[in-house]
Amino acid sequence: MTGGRALPAAARAVVRGDRRALAQLITRVESRDPTVAPVLAALHPRTGHARVVGLTGPLGVGKSSLVNALLAHLRALGKTVGIVAVDPSSPFSGGSVLGDRIRLERDPADPGVFIRSMASRGRAGGVATATREVVRLLDAAGYDIILVETVGSGQVDIEIRDVASTSVVVLVPHLGDEVQTLKAGLFEIADVFCVNKSDLPGAEGAARDLSELASLGTARDGWRPVVVQASARDRTGIENLWTAIAAHEAFLDEDPRRRLESERRRVATELVELVRDRVAQEAAERLTADPAHGRLLKDVVARRVDPRTAADRIYARHRKPTTRVRRR
Amino acid sequence: MGEPPAATPIRVLIAKPGLDGHDRGAKVVARALRDAGMEVIYAGLRQTPEEIVESAIEEDVDLIGLSCLSGAHMALFPRVLKLLRARKVRDVPVFAGGIIPDDDAKRLRRIGIRAVFGPGTSLEEIVRTARGIARHRT
Numbered sequence: 001m002t003g004g005r006a007l008p009a010a011a012r013a014v015v016r017g018d019r020r021a022l023a024q025l026i027t028r029v030e031s032r033d034p035t036v037a038p039v040l041a042a043l044h045p046r047t048g049h050a051r052v053v054g055l056t057g058p059l060g061v062g063k064s065s066l067v068n069a070l071l072a073h074l075r076a077l078g079k080t081v082g083i084v085a086v087d088p089s090s091p092f093s094g095g096s097v098l099g100d101r102i103r104l105e106r107d108p109a110d111p112g113v114f115i116r117s118m119a120s121r122g123r124a125g126g127v128a129t130a131t132r133e134v135v136r137l138l139d140a141a142g143y144d145i146i147l148v149e150t151v152g153s154g155q156v157d158i159e160i161r162d163v164a165s166t167s168v169v170v171l172v173p174h175l176g177d178e179v180q181t182l183k184a185g186l187f188e189i190a191d192v193f194c195v196n197k198s199d200l201p202g203a204e205g206a207a208r209d210l211s212e213l214a215s216l217g218t219a220r221d222g223w224r225p226v227v228v229q230a231s232a233r234d235r236t237g238i239e240n241l242w243t244a245i246a247a248h249e250a251f252l253d254e255d256p257r258r259r260l261e262s263e264r265r266r267v268a269t270e271l272v273e274l275v276r277d278r279v280a281q282e283a284a285e286r287l288t289a290d291p292a293h294g295r296l297l298k299d300v301v302a303r304r305v306d307p308r309t310a311a312d313r314i315y316a317r318h319r320k321p322t323t324r325v326r327r328r
Numbered sequence: 329m330g331e332p333p334a335a336t337p338i339r340v341l342i343a344k345p346g347l348d349g350h351d352r353g354a355k356v357v358a359r360a361l362r363d364a365g366m367e368v369i370y371a372g373l374r375q376t377p378e379e380i381v382e383s384a385i386e387e388d389v390d391l392i393g394l395s396c397l398s399g400a401h402m403a404l405f406p407r408v409l410k411l412l413r414a415r416k417v418r419d420v421p422v423f424a425g426g427i428i429p430d431d432d433a434k435r436l437r438r439i440g441i442r443a444v445f446g447p448g449t450s451l452e453e454i455v456r457t458a459r460g461i462a463r464h465r466t
Contacts, residue, residue, distance in 0.1 A: 019386065020415075020416075020417070023385055023386050024388050026388065027339075027388045027465075031336035089367075090362065090363075090365075093363050093364065093365045095337060095361065095362035095363060095366050095367060095368070096362060096368065097359065097362050097370050098368065098369045098370065101369060101370070101371050101372070108376070108378040109378065109382075114386055115383075116386055116387065117387060119367045121337075
């Protein structure tokens with residue numbers, strides 16, 4: 001599977017089902033430990049089996065509670081489940097309180113469940129490079145379904161689409177009038193809309209607005225978003241929610257090219273991001289080491305140079321891989 | 329974008345074993361540790377020792393904080409330690425807080441609880457201690 005090469009010990013442990021080894025690998029991915037690269041490389045051929053479902057939506061709509069309800073439903077169906085729950089890091093202290101576990105009920109002796117909380121650590125958009133890699137580790141460990149719960153999203157937080165093969169946008173009644181649903185961003189990425197807290201008045205109206213939105217215009221990639229109502233509290237609609245998710249996954253599998261295309265799109269984004277992150281980091285390092293940068297900074301503040309001109313000059317200086325800056 | 333590969337924050341699990349509902353202390357401590365730059369996995373109320381240990385393993389934490397105000401600490405805390413050992417988790421220290429009589433605190437320290445905080449402990453002291461005893465990644 002890996003071209004005859006032996007798997008690194010950590011990769012072997014994950015494949016064997018060693019939960020602690022898996023947890024420790026996740027930590028290394030999260031902290032951007034460069035030594036994890038060979039392990040990820042070795043595990044890559046063993047991934048691609050899990051179905052990755054993202055749940056996103058504004059804060060407080062009940063994403064964790066829905067994940068909890070889905071977890072029980074999926075375990076009853078005999079599926080093993082990995083959960084990645086992302087919560088925000090403080091932009092001030094860097095710390096965070098990751099509280100999604102509070103709502104997750106599970107039998108601690110059940111090896112068919114693995115739950116991991118992740119702090120966003122300054123990565124914008126809720127989910128990013130690290131999430132993708134954590135999902136792959138869970139995939140390699142053999143979990144059938146991986147549920148990714150994003151941080152509470154805003155109108156433009158659509159990154160989950162780059163991680164999950166099915167994106168569920170969770171909403172609640174009375175989040176706004178139907179014009180909200182016409183706006184760009186969050187509403188565009190849903191494969192499934194879930195109106196949670198449907199025990200509250202207004203759920204019907206919200207679901208109707210969303211159904212109207214879904215039926216308007218052309219279906220993206222041939223799929224029209226499905227709208228379901230659920231109440232995580234009352235445990236109603238959970239089966240419908242899963243059926244809608246499974247239907248989208250089945251739609252992707254119906255034509256192998258669809259699944260391939262959906263994956264290609266995500267990998268394309270990932271590769272650009274990986275390269276961009278390295279370039280950006282290298283640029284940041286070089287800039288701080290370059291005295292000309294400091295001078296330009298002063299010039300911009302003193303209004304002698306405008307920001308675009310300064311950026312042009314910096315860019316021109318650093319374009320070539322060999323710069324004299326470092327040797328000075 | 330391109331933020332530096334910052335030092336990994338200390339990950340700490342805060343959990344309340346037992347049946348009492350007094351989680352204010354645990355929340356205040358969680359908040360203080362957050363403000364000190366740690367990643368706090370807050371597991372909340374009524375956790376069984378088994379759940380706590382499984383969470384600690386899955387979250388790969390560097391430290392576990394237990395809070396108990398029901399009086400059952402002498403049954404619950406040692407059970408967490410025992411389960412950790414049974415799962416071969418030997419490098420993750422445990423600290424505790426709650427209404428814990430001095431004699432009990434002494435006994436808990438003897439069996440391996442690294443620190444016991446009673447009412448009135450300053451948050452500063454808790455943060456300092458947590459930083460000091462947390463597992464350090466190499």
